[in-house]
Amino acid sequence: MKGLLVVFSAPSGAGKTTIISRVRAVEPNCAFSVSHTTRAPRAGEVEGIDYHFVTEDGFSDIERSGGFVEWAHVHAHRYGTSVAEVDRQLAAGRDVLFDVDYQGGRALMRRYPDAVTIFVLPPSMAEIRRRLQGRALDDEATIRLRLHNARIEIATAGEYRFTVTNEELDRAVEDVRAILRAERLRSSLHAARIRQLVAEEV
Ligand code: ADP
Ligand code: 5GP
Numbered sequence: 001m002k003g004l005l006v007v008f009s010a011p012s013g014a015g016k017t018t019i020i021s022r023v024r025a026v027e028p029n030c031a032f033s034v035s036h037t038t039r040a041p042r043a044g045e046v047e048g049i050d051y052h053f054v055t056e057d058g059f060s061d062i063e064r065s066g067g068f069v070e071w072a073h074v075h076a077h078r079y080g081t082s083v084a085e086v087d088r089q090l091a092a093g094r095d096v097l098f099d100v101d102y103q104g105g106r107a108l109m110r111r112y113p114d115a116v117t118i119f120v121l122p123p124s125m126a127e128i129r130r131r132l133q134g135r136a137l138d139d140e141a142t143i144r145l146r147l148h149n150a151r152i153e154i155a156t157a158g159e160y161r162f163t164v165t166n167e168e169l170d171r172a173v174e175d176v177r178a179i180l181r182a183e184r185l186r187s188s189l190h191a192a193r194i195r196q197l198v199a200e201e202v
Contacts, residue, residue, distance in 0.1 A: 001093075001184075001189055001190070002090075002093075002189060003029070003089070003090055003093055003094050003095045003096060004095040004096075004115075004116055004180065004183055004184065005086075005090075005095075005096050005098070005108070005112050005114070005115040005116065006030075006095060006096065006097045006098065006115070006116045006117075006118065006180070006183075007098045007100060007104075007105050007108050007109070007115050007116070007117045007118065007160075008020060008097065008098060008099050008100075008118050008119075008120060009099075009100060009101060009102050009104070009105040009117075009118075009119050009120070009153065009156075009160065010119060010120035010121070010122075010153070010166075011122065011128060011146070011149065011150030011151075011153040011154055012075070012128075012132065012146040012149070012150065013122065013128040013129070013131045013132040013135070013146060013150070014120045014121065014122040014128060014131075014150075014166055015120060015122070015131065015166040015169065015172070016099055016120045016166075017099065018166075018169065019120060019164075019166060019169070019172055019173055019176060020032065020097055020099055022169070022173045023097070023173055023176050023177065023180075024097070026173075026177070027095070027177065027180065029093075029094050029095050030094065030095045030096075030097055030180075031089040031092070031094040031095065031096050031097070032096075032097050032099075033081055033085050033086060033089065033096050033097065033098045033099075034048060034049065034050070034051060034052060034085060035051055035052070035079050035080060035081055035082075035085075035099070035100070036051065036052045036053075036054050036059060036062060036068075036071075036079070036080045036081075036082060037051045037052070037053060037054070037059075037077060037078065037079045037080075038053075038054060038055065038056050038059050038077045038078045038079075039051075039053075039075075039077035039079075040053070041053050042137045043137065052082075056078075059071075059078050059080065062080070062082065063080065066083070067080075067082050067083055067084065068080040068081060068082055068083065069081045069082070069083050069086055069107070069108070069111060070100070070103070070104050070107030070108060070111070071104075072100075072101055072103035072104055072107075074101045074103075074149075075142070075145055075146060075149060076145070079100070079101070079104070081098060081100065081104060081108070095180070101153065102152075102153050102156040102159075105117060105119075105156070105159070105160065106156075106159065109159070114188075116161060116162070116179065116180070116183045117159075117160040117161045117162065118160060118161070118162045118163070118164055118176065118179060119156075119157040119159075119160035119162070119163045119164075120163075120164050120165075120166050120172070121154065121157060121163050121164070121165045121166070122150075122165075122166060123165060123166070123167040125147070125150065125151075128146075128147065128150055129143065129147060132146060132147075162179050164176055164179075
């Protein structure tokens with residue numbers, strides 16, 4: 001069966017990195033599309049696992065050679081999804097999870113109309129601030145920029161097929177798994193099996 005393309009967007013701090021890693025821990029067929037970024041690695045982030053960390057020039061080279069399915073400026077840095085990454089995962093028959101901002105979400109929706117799109121909502125704006133402060137990875141100016149951008153990002157949530165509110169983490173992870181389970185039952189993904197049953201001699 002063909003894998004699913006699953007696009008996650010959310011304002012920074014809503015918890016989508018946490019949700020994606022929890023989902024991947026219990027859904028072995030889910031791969032992660034590792035993006036390229038010009039931002040510096042945060043403590044604990046690993047090259048090739050969390051991101052491909054590249055210089056401005058390195059990013060421009062990939063962009064010029066048509067290596068990105070989509071890319072965007074987000075929070076003063078550039079982030080992009082590489083064609084090679086998507087093709088590699090799909091060829092392996094795996095579901096591919098994307099973590100992209102709303103610009104990336106729109107581009108992927110256009111390119112892959114069958115993609116499953118999920119917007120992760122925070123319980124409140126105040127909770128986003130608390131989580132960004134609690135994560136202790138960004139300075140106050142960065143947190144303020146991310147909060148400003150959060151409103152712009154949330155205003156696009158209605159363009160996504162699903163919304164999941166990340167109030168209680170276990171519940172949010174189960175909601176995502178429920179979506180994946182239903183999407184894997186879509187009849188369009190089972191056309192070969194349907195044809196086989198119609199043709200079966202008894
Ligand atoms: P994002 O990838 O959306 O920017 P993260 O996954 O890094 O967000 O989460 C931001 C912070 O909030 C992290 O410190 C994470 O541990 C915490 N967090 C995530 N989900 C929850 C939740 N449901 N309740 C409380 N804290 C959470
Ligand atoms: P962070 O710096 O917190 O890891 O990510 C910042 C934002 O960039 C998040 O909204 C994340 O979804 C987005 N992002 C990460 N990778 C990509 C990508 O490849 N393309 C786009 N358009 N956005 C991305």
